[in-house]
Amino acid sequence: MSLIYAWNxxxxxxxxxxxxxxxxxxxxxxxxxxxxxxPTTYDDVLNGDNCAISLVGRGWQYYAPSPSQYDSDDQxxxxxxxxxxxxxxxxxxxxxxxxxxxxxGRMEVYIDGVLRSTVELNSPTWxxxxxVFSDFSLARGRHVLRLRNVSPSGYQMGIDSIRAxxxxxx
Numbered sequence: 646m647s648l649i650y651a652w653n654x655x656x657x658x659x660x661x662x663x664x665x666x667x668x669x670x671x672x673x674x675x676x677x678x679x680x681x682x683x684p685t686t687y688d689d690v691l692n693g694d695n696c697a698i699s700l701v702g703r704g705w706q707y708y709a710p711s712p713s714q715y716d717s718d719d720q721x722x723x724x725x726x727x728x729x730x731x732x733x734x735x736x737x738x739x740x741x742x743x744x745x746x747x748x749x750g751r752m753e754v755y756i757d758g759v760l761r762s763t764v765e766l767n768s769p770t771w772x773x774x775x776x777v778f779s780d781f782s783l784a785r786g787r788h789v790l791r792l793r794n795v796s797p798s799g800y801q802m803g804i805d806s807i808r809a810x811x812x813x814x815x
Contacts, residue, residue, distance in 0.1 A: 686737060689809045721803040722794040732789045733809045738781030739790045740808040745772040750796020754778045757789055766802060774805060785812040
């Protein structure tokens with residue numbers, strides 16, 4: 646096996662060089678293929694490569710630049726009742742990261758239509774890359790993650806990144 650690649654092409658969405666954001670996951674993937682030791686699960690992080698999270702819903706806006714957040718951007722909602730959904734096959738769970746701060750409100754997290762958590766995002770200080778919800782205990786299958794803005798008027802809700810853990814199909 647041979648691999649020819651510019652290992653530091655990070656600015657174009659590539660690169661297998663270790664980073665603070667993604668650690669060694671790209672080098673680990675190359676090693677797994679080269680050795681044949683493929684993991685049973687892997688994580689897909691949505692909002693990579695400086696692009697918006699692909700969400701179905703209403704009332705969401707792409708916001709960039711937003712310094713210190715995952716890929717310097719996030720998705721924000723300004724109105725109560727706005728929601729976003731993400732459906733993913735073969736998942737065993739999700740992790741949602743957000744920014745807490747003075748203008749942030751509350752978010753409800755649903756999986757498969759069941760309310761799993763209400764998350765408080767308001768904080769007197771800015772806190773970036775905060776894991777605000779995590780559950781990797783689901784049975785493998787297609788699951789729907791729904792995030793709903795339940796913030797009081799004048800507050801917003803933002804999503805920094807979503808991690809979907811996928812179980813490989815053998």
